[in-house]
Amino acid sequence: MATPNSRRKLEQIERSLDRQWRSLALAEQRGQPAAVLERMYAAYLRTLDAYIVCARAHVGKLDYHKLRPSAAMMDYHQPRPANASPMRHVDYR
Secondary structure: OOOHHHHHHHHHHHHHHHHHHHHHHHHHHOOOOHHHHHHHHHHHHHHHHHHHHHHHHHHOOOOHHHOOOOHHHHHHOOOOOOOOOOOOOOOOO
């Protein structure tokens, strides 16, 4: 069942996802080692998992079909070749 607290938690996780993604983009642009980028990406995916759990609880089981990932999220979470960077080039300057 949706509550004001669950909505606040969902918004908090959304902000965290945004911060993590921007940090990952900047780290890649600054030439951080692949191992660092992979750890950052793994942390981002764990936060995304938490977002999904929270979102499902927020909308309730009956309304789950209304919860659709954004096109940007779907695009960034497609399988990628092992030698590919975890990010596309994104310029946040």
